[in-house]
Amino acid sequence: xxxxxxxxxxxxxxxxxxxxxxxxxxxxxxxxxxxxxxxxxxxxxxxxxxxxxxxxxxxxxxxxxxxxxxxxxxxxxxxxxxxxxxxxxxxxxxxxxxxxxxxxxxxxxxxxxxxxxxxxxxxxxxxxxxxxxxxxxxxxxxxxxxxxxxxxxxxxxxxxxxxxxxxxxxxxxxxxxxxxxxxxxxxxxxxxxxxxxxxxxxxxxxxxxxxxxxxxxxxxxxxxxxxxxxxxxxxxxxxxxxxxxxxxxxxxxxxxxxxxxxxxxxxxxxxxxxxxxxxxxxxxx
Amino acid sequence: xxxxxxxxxxxxxxxxxxxxxxxxxxxxxxxxxxxxxxxxxxxxxxxxxxxxxxxxxxxxxxxxxxxxxxxxxxxxxxxxxxxxxxxxxxxxxxxxxxxxxxxxxxxxxxxxxxxxxxxx
Numbered sequence: 001x002x003x004x005x006x007x008x009x010x011x012x013x014x015x016x017x018x019x020x021x022x023x024x025x026x027x028x029x030x031x032x033x034x035x036x037x038x039x040x041x042x043x044x045x046x047x048x049x050x051x052x053x054x055x056x057x058x059x060x061x062x063x064x065x066x067x068x069x070x071x072x073x074x075x076x077x078x079x080x081x082x083x084x085x086x087x088x089x090x091x092x093x094x095x096x097x098x099x100x101x102x103x104x105x106x107x108x109x110x111x112x113x114x115x116x117x118x119x120x121x122x123x124x125x126x127x128x129x130x131x132x133x134x135x136x137x138x139x140x141x142x143x144x145x146x147x148x149x150x151x152x153x154x155x156x157x158x159x160x161x162x163x164x165x166x167x168x169x170x171x172x173x174x175x176x177x178x179x180x181x182x183x184x185x186x187x188x189x190x191x192x193x194x195x196x197x198x199x200x201x202x203x204x205x206x207x208x209x210x211x212x213x214x215x216x217x218x219x220x221x222x223x224x225x226x227x228x229x230x231x232x233x234x235x236x237x238x239x240x241x242x243x244x245x246x247x248x249x250x251x252x253x254x255x256x257x258x259x260x261x262x263x264x265x266x267x268x269x270x271x272x273x274x275x276x277x278x279x280x281x282x283x284x285x
Numbered sequence: 286x287x288x289x290x291x292x293x294x295x296x297x298x299x300x301x302x303x304x305x306x307x308x309x310x311x312x313x314x315x316x317x318x319x320x321x322x323x324x325x326x327x328x329x330x331x332x333x334x335x336x337x338x339x340x341x342x343x344x345x346x347x348x349x350x351x352x353x354x355x356x357x358x359x360x361x362x363x364x365x366x367x368x369x370x371x372x373x374x375x376x377x378x379x380x381x382x383x384x385x386x387x388x389x390x391x392x393x394x395x396x397x398x399x400x401x402x403x404x405x
Contacts, residue, residue: 190373191369191373194373197369198368198389225376228376229372232382233369234366234390
């Protein structure tokens with residue numbers, strides 16, 4: 001339990017302009033304003049707002065425990081700040097620097113306030129230091145969380161983007177796969193392809209793996225699973241786009257793609273699909 | 286007790302599974318179907334599982350076995366209308382049903398059966 005002394009809080013309140021000036025100067029020195037991503041006015045406004053929150057919360061709140069309700073507003077402010085910093089493309093250093101650069105001006109202020117009382121000075125220094133450290137950690141955590149959110153969203157979008165099922169002909173579906181095949185993607189691909197087979201009543205599905213960079217045993221297993229599921233539904237599956245390197249890898253690994261019809265490119269696969277459907281392509285005239 | 290009806294259509298038998306399959310039902314179907322094939326000397330069996338949306342490994346195996354026993358009794362078997370979720374489940378369970386012929390719907394299944402019987 002370490003609540004700041006009333007004298008400290010009063011000192012912060014009374015010297016707010018000096019503190020803010022010192023803080024913003026420190027921030028500037030740390031390079032927060034070096035490019036024009038964020039303006040000096042914005043930084044000053046945020047600093048002022050946060051200082052007010054800090055004063056009101058530390059009057060009652062335990063400086064060592066940020067999880068209680070006294071600090072809810074400060075926490076929320078920092079989370080919003082971290083998120084906006086993450087969106088603006090600041091790195092974790094600059095985000096955390098917002099809090100840590102308040103240390104110097106605060107310490108100076110404390111030194112002046114408790115010049116005659118070294119014991120009280122060291123106590124308050126410790127309390128303030130601990131408080132700012134915890135707040136800094138919280139900022140970093142929020143920063144990281146918002147970055148992870150961005151990554152997760154991008155991953156989901158990528159997953160959606162990379163599995164289009166296209167109709168090549170009546171009764172012929174094609175799925176051009178792009179990127180590495182892992183279990184999760186295979187699952188999504190399999191589901192969307194099977195669903196489309198049911199919807200369109202297509203007899204033949206072509207999986208084109210031209211965009212799959214490498215085929216290892218795991219990928220081959222995933223492909224086999226998809227082909228088996230398609231066969232169980234009553235449709236046929238052709239795999240196309242086997243590049244020379246991939247063919248070599250498959251043979252060197254000793255993978256058994258027996259039972260799967262493979263073609264070198266999508267055109268050959270379509271030709272086979274048309275032939276199986278009893279269609280033929282002829283030159284007009 | 287519940288029974289899955291087995292309908293006769295010319296030289297073919299038509300089985301449509303409209304209820305949730307449980308183990309006893311699958312066993313009864315197996316008995317009924319083999320009796321019916323020998324009774325009618327059917328040339329083909331079409332099993333429609335389009336209404337089946339839950340399978341376990343036992344039911345999956347039974348589908349394979351039913352199709353296997355029909356073949357031994359000289360009746361071609363086609364399983365039609367498997368739902369995507371069922372297909373994925375069977376694959377994940379490692380049941381590839383490699384000896385079973387499949388088709389997308391009843392119409393295509395019938396066409397496949399006719400072709401098979403004609404070529405015999």
